[in-house]
Amino acid sequence: MLKDWRTKLTLIFFSGLIILFIVAPLLGLLLRTSPSEYIQTLQDSEVSQSIRLTLFSSMGATLIFGILAIPLAWLLARKHFPMKGLVNGLIDLPVVIPHSAAGIALLGVISRGTWIGQAGEQVGISFVGGTAGIVVAMAFVSLPFAINAARDGFAAVPEKLEKAALNLGASPVRVFFTISLPLAKRSVLSGLVMMWARGLSEFGAVIIIAYHPMVTPILIWERFASFGLSYARPVAAVFILVCLAVFVLMRVLSQKNYHVRN
Amino acid sequence: MLEIKNISTRLGDFHLKNISLKVEKGDYLTLLGLSGAGKTVLLEILAGLITPDEGTIFLDGENISGMSIQKRPLGLVYQDMALFPHMKVHKNIAFGLHGKGLSGSQIRNRVTQLAEQARVTHLLDRHPGTLSGGEAQRVALARTLASEPSVLLLDEPLASLDVTLRHELRDLLKEINQSGKTIIHVTHDYMEAATLSKTIAVIENGTLLQWGKPEEVFRNPVSEFVARFSGIKNIFQCRFNPDEQQNGLFRGKTPHGLLMKVIEPPAQNITHLMIPGEDIIVSEQKLETSATNQYQGFIKEIITLNHGVELIISTGENFSVIVSKKSVHSLDLSRGKKVWISFKASAVRQM
Numbered sequence: 315m316l317k318d319w320r321t322k323l324t325l326i327f328f329s330g331l332i333i334l335f336i337v338a339p340l341l342g343l344l345l346r347t348s349p350s351e352y353i354q355t356l357q358d359s360e361v362s363q364s365i366r367l368t369l370f371s372s373m374g375a376t377l378i379f380g381i382l383a384i385p386l387a388w389l390l391a392r393k394h395f396p397m398k399g400l401v402n403g404l405i406d407l408p409v410v411i412p413h414s415a416a417g418i419a420l421l422g423v424i425s426r427g428t429w430i431g432q433a434g435e436q437v438g439i440s441f442v443g444g445t446a447g448i449v450v451a452m453a454f455v456s457l458p459f460a461i462n463a464a465r466d467g468f469a470a471v472p473e474k475l476e477k478a479a480l481n482l483g484a485s486p487v488r489v490f491f492t493i494s495l496p497l498a499k500r501s502v503l504s505g506l507v508m509m510w511a512r513g514l515s516e517f518g519a520v521i522i523i524a525y526h527p528m529v530t531p532i533l534i535w536e537r538f539a540s541f542g543l544s545y546a547r548p549v550a551a552v553f554i555l556v557c558l559a560v561f562v563l564m565r566v567l568s569q570k571n572y573h574v575r576n
Numbered sequence: 577m578l579e580i581k582n583i584s585t586r587l588g589d590f591h592l593k594n595i596s597l598k599v600e601k602g603d604y605l606t607l608l609g610l611s612g613a614g615k616t617v618l619l620e621i622l623a624g625l626i627t628p629d630e631g632t633i634f635l636d637g638e639n640i641s642g643m644s645i646q647k648r649p650l651g652l653v654y655q656d657m658a659l660f661p662h663m664k665v666h667k668n669i670a671f672g673l674h675g676k677g678l679s680g681s682q683i684r685n686r687v688t689q690l691a692e693q694a695r696v697t698h699l700l701d702r703h704p705g706t707l708s709g710g711e712a713q714r715v716a717l718a719r720t721l722a723s724e725p726s727v728l729l730l731d732e733p734l735a736s737l738d739v740t741l742r743h744e745l746r747d748l749l750k751e752i753n754q755s756g757k758t759i760i761h762v763t764h765d766y767m768e769a770a771t772l773s774k775t776i777a778v779i780e781n782g783t784l785l786q787w788g789k790p791e792e793v794f795r796n797p798v799s800e801f802v803a804r805f806s807g808i809k810n811i812f813q814c815r816f817n818p819d820e821q822q823n824g825l826f827r828g829k830t831p832h833g834l835l836m837k838v839i840e841p842p843a844q845n846i847t848h849l850m851i852p853g854e855d856i857i858v859s860e861q862k863l864e865t866s867a868t869n870q871y872q873g874f875i876k877e878i879i880t881l882n883h884g885v886e887l888i889i890s891t892g893e894n895f896s897v898i899v900s901k902k903s904v905h906s907l908d909l910s911r912g913k914k915v916w917i918s919f920k921a922s923a924v925r926q927m
Contacts, residue, residue, distance in 0.1 A: 474656070474658045475660060475661075477625050478660075480645040480646045481625070481645055481723075482672035482720070482723045483672050483676075483723050484646060484671070484672075484674075484675070485646060488674075497661070497662055
């Protein structure tokens with residue numbers, strides 16, 4: 315009994331320590347910012363524009379690239395093909411490489427000298443130093459979250475249900491939209507939310523491609539480098555609160571949309 | 577008519593070997609075999625879910641072997657029903673009706689009609705997760721019938737149901753078959769096969785052992801496996817000397833040296849003999865009867881059945897004998913008691 319208590323206490327102690335490690339710096343940052351600083355920061359048009367840009371760029375990256383990646387996730391969950399392991403590994407690559415390196419690599423593909431860059435310029439899209447570039451950089455580093463979650467979601471749908479639907483005369487496309495996707499919806503949505511959240515916080519890849527317009531992580535860094543901690547902290551605090559609010563809202567919405575899995 | 581010709585396929589260690597079958601329109605065929613025999617694999621091959629290595633499938637003369645799953649007019653009901661969990665029962669049933677050029681009201685009418693036939697009208701607004709096994713099975717049937725398949729393929733449809741529900745569903749399946757629908761029903765249950773089928777096909781280890789009308793299959797089983805499946809327990813391998821014949825009877829010996837007399841000439845020197853448990857008489861004394869096979873033994877086991885009692889009597893070989901409860905009482909039969917068993921040479925069947 316005593317031993318049991320000791321084990322429990324040790325577990326609680328170490329778990330608490332880890333949670334504290336995550337929460338304490340954030341809480342410290344939020345609490346050290348005074349109400350007047352919050353108000354001032356919210357009234358700062360540079361900050362609010364930057365937050366809007368960050369939120370919508372990441373949203374754009376998620377909607378365009380995340381949704382385009384869903385068929386690939388299904389393919390990885392359902393089909394066997396040569397070098398599938400390699401493809402799975404490639405998908406995780408953006409997570410493991412330094413993001414500034416990812417930015418440099420991306421620049422080689424979308425800068426004005428490349429055909430993609432030139433094609434973009436012709437239709438009025440400028441990647442380098444433009445919102446389109448921010449979207450591409452955010453998508454590059456955050457796509458693995460959407461693909462991996464959706465792949466696991468599709469893999470968890472019993473294949474038998476898809477086969478039963480085919481047997482009832484449905485086309486493979488109809489089976490995907492009426493059976494596979496609705497049943498994997500929870501994982502797909504949570505992957506998209508994670509992708510969006512990861513996109514918001516991207517700094518390394520974005521700064522290489524577009525210093526301006528300034529996304530909030532770059533704005534925080536710029537204020538820190540130019541004016542010091544006291545100027546960067548309120549921006550960081552506001553950005554954390556906005557991200558948390560939107561993140562919680564998205565989570566709640568994606569859970570609510572779902573019923574009876576069984 | 578559905579005709580299966582020389583279907584073979586290899587799935588890992590399992591091998592389905594050269595299956596050929598003909599299923600007439602309106603037939604009720606049960607594929608009978610133990611689990612792992614290859615029944616479900618054959619069903620999935622018919623539905624197009626598995627592509628066989630060899631063989632062809634014809635439906636009404638048309639080769640459907642290469643036809644895609646969604647175009648094959650063979651409706652499969654999975655053993656675990658595979659109802660779509662995110663759709664209510666009415667949407668499940670209507671699933672196969674979409675994309676057929678039917679209007680919304682036509683689909684609703686058809687769903688109502690199918691729900692009535694499967695007696696699930698009261699469940700239409702429920703989610704599959706809230707249904708009992710029997711209810712889910714009926715919904716799965718209605719859903720498959722909605723796509724109007726030429727042949728209904730059922731994978732162990734009664735396996736997960738209790739006795740009462742099993743009776744109800746059995747009646748429903750009979751009803752569907754009587755309305756003209758061809759049914760292929762996979763089961764490991766001999767009683768299920770015996771009560772439902774017009775034709776039985778017995779599969780063991782990926783091989784089709786025998787197929788025909790149930791009474792033919794069970795009366796003349798071609799192998800020990802089929803015989804045991806049909807409930808016959810007294811099967812003995814006997815060695816005969818074809819020249820040895822006495823008073824018109826052929827005499828063979830079991831591996832344990834029991835002498836058995838049969839009327840029909842043995843087909844081979846080593847032949848399997850079967851004696852239905854109902855044809856064996858138990859007595860306390862040796863009887864002066866026309867039964868030429870008489871042995872003394874002792875009661876090894878007494879098993880109470882639904883109708884009657886099964887005695888396992890050891891005479892060197894173990895015999896399963898079915899007697900009435902009244903006989904157990906009147907003969908005071910108990911474990912270890914010495915008794916005589918007798919049966920006529922004409923009751924012995926050969927495989």
